[in-house]
Amino acid sequence: MFAYLLRRALYAIPILIGVNLLTFVLFFVVNSPDDMARMQIGVKRATPEAIERWKVERGYDKPMFFNSAASGTARVTDTIFFDKSLRMFAFDFGRADDGRDIAQEIRDRMGPSLAIALPTFVLGLLAAISFALLLVFFRATYLDFWGVVACVAMMSISSLFYIIGGQWLVSKLWSLVPISGYASGLDSARFLMLPVAISVIAGIGSSTRWYRTIFLEEISKDYVRTARAKGLSELRVLFRHVLKNAMIPILTGVVVVIPLLFMGSLLVESFFAIPGLGSYTIDAINAQDFAVVRAMVFIGSVLYIVGLILTDISYTLVDPRVRLE
């Protein structure tokens, strides 16, 4: 198992290099730093001096790949590619446009992001699986039919409307919780309840339907018939047999997103003014802070690969037939 994990971790390296090259091409080859400077300063006010100053401030004035003016290893290290791209492997992301250290900022903002994303994830998963089991228990009845109709209707509503509607109803009309904001410690619960509830409700339609399909596929298998034939109650069949055997398809979709919870949610955090990574990303996009966007892309892909490895490990935990070799 250890050898397998090591191999998977090594396999991640070429993927991260690919991600790195792709972002480098997107940010520095498709557009030259001059183009970016002109756009940031404003096409009309972009004098050659202003562009040069903008580039020097951010270290974009260096050569792309090879610095012939330097000597020794600096010929390779004193370049844009090394500075902006390769250093990310050491989680050194440089500074944002406002001068703050990006790595420090990310560490500070992970907490609030997780405070929303983790409860949303756990509650959403529990609710969706329970509803799906309920629908499967009442399959081919009116409850099942209308349940599926409700799921399809709920997944046809944009998440924007869930957030806007929830804020309006709960915070404005009923004045139950603050509209937006964040506090640290226990006080934060006041601010977190509504965003978590809204995210759970917004996601429940599509996930319930998804789990229902998985359970229905499982329930038509032979072992379920055997279980019923030996006289087990339907509830016991569902919870002891179907749920357990559906774990593999469930884990495939679920485990990979766990590490990505650190990234937070763009929409929810920005609507509720939560100082997490999601709102950090959105602010960076709006301010066109390229350094922050690059850093988030890199972190996102590292977390995704961690998620893939965790998925493999989780298979061995729920299914003894799976061995990682």
Added chain:
Amino acid sequence: MGMGFQPVILWTDALLFLLLLACVLAALHVRDTAPLGDAWRKVGRRPTGMAAATVLSAFVLVGLLDSLHYRPRLPDVPAAAQSAAPGAAGKGGAVYSSEVLSALDALLAPLRLQTEKTYSAPFAYTLYQRETVQVPGGGQQRVYPRLVHGASHLADPGAQRSGDVALRTLSALGLAAAGWGVALLLVVWGVARADRLPWGEAASAVLRGRTVLAWRAALATLAVLLAIVSAWTMLAPHYHVFGTDKVGQDVLYLALKSVRTALVIGTITTLVMMPFAVALGIAAGYLGGWVDDAVQYVYTVLNAIPGVLLIAAAVLMMQVVIDTHPQWFDTAAQRSDARLLALCFILGITSWTGLARLLRGETLKLRELEYVQAARAFGVGTAAILRRHILPNVMHIVLIALVMDFSGLVLAEAVLSYVGIGVDPTTISFGTMINMARAELAREPMVWWSLAAAFVFMFVLVLAANLFADVVRDAFDPRRG
């Protein structure tokens, strides 16, 4: 004298009509291919399928009308003024407006041109805010000023409005009933001809829902659609049915214009990514070896980057390219169209991986089947096997992906535009509508109608697309009954 307008074909227009042509060709092909015909008949037999298809056709009609673009001809101006505006002069000295309009704009001219000063509620006859006006006798007063267009045909709107609206709605319903009767006759005639039934029996079969295809569901949906559309036709020239927005534009007009953006994002994205996904997925599955490794590497890399961030990075970069090359675009419409098309490409690049993986898996299975092995044993070339034996047998996956992705893409557009990495802010879309309306929620009293209009239109479109996608998947997926 030349034409009164100059046709303009935007990139997305060309692609939409290409897609329409492809659909027509596909329909002709389906008619000659029994198994495909059967699968589509399965779609038509389900009432949900027919009802959803009717709603979607209405949206597609709006979208296509909005894709016939032109530049209207400006009134002739003296030669001196013309030479002062180079570039605006077309052939034969005719001058065309730099504003690009569409056939839908022409149809909705009353809605487009009857703008107010600022917000007004649905069916209102005054503005939403008080304004200070000079009273004729001297002094000032804070009043709600009358709208310039909304209910302007009524002398005493406070007393006459409800009666007027009721009367117009009633006549609209009469119109709708007449239109519906014509549609019913057409369907009955079609059923009578196809099943060789006498007219009476055909009519009773249609009305009782006993036809092979679920015509009753389609007709019921059509009745609702016709009632709504004719009510709008009667009311919208005289009232702002969904109110007006901050700069006084009619919200119904904005909502109808958003339909095209949603359709473009929902269909063109899949259209541009399909060739990559099909070619790479099939090649990886059939050829194996280093091709498979390379394709898998590429899609793992693309999957590893969280979608929104990859889109954000690509959109930011594309915006730089568009902003630094203003000389590429003649009109503002062409520039925002370029951004729309680029957004489709970016969404396509980030979303082809899922389809490619499905196709690779299916091809892996197909290549071991006897008929493919037989073809190989007979010495049929790889290209011919892929084209003749593999491709037709994975097309159902492509079709299912096309219809399943549509609703997700429409929803994604709204979110992306809200985040600021979607369509150009000047492009009318559900995302930009929600974005503008959001700032107004904090107002007291609240301006709710823009959001309500965007919500209703999006919900109906996405719900219809979801229901249609489900029916298509049930009909084409061999694993489902």
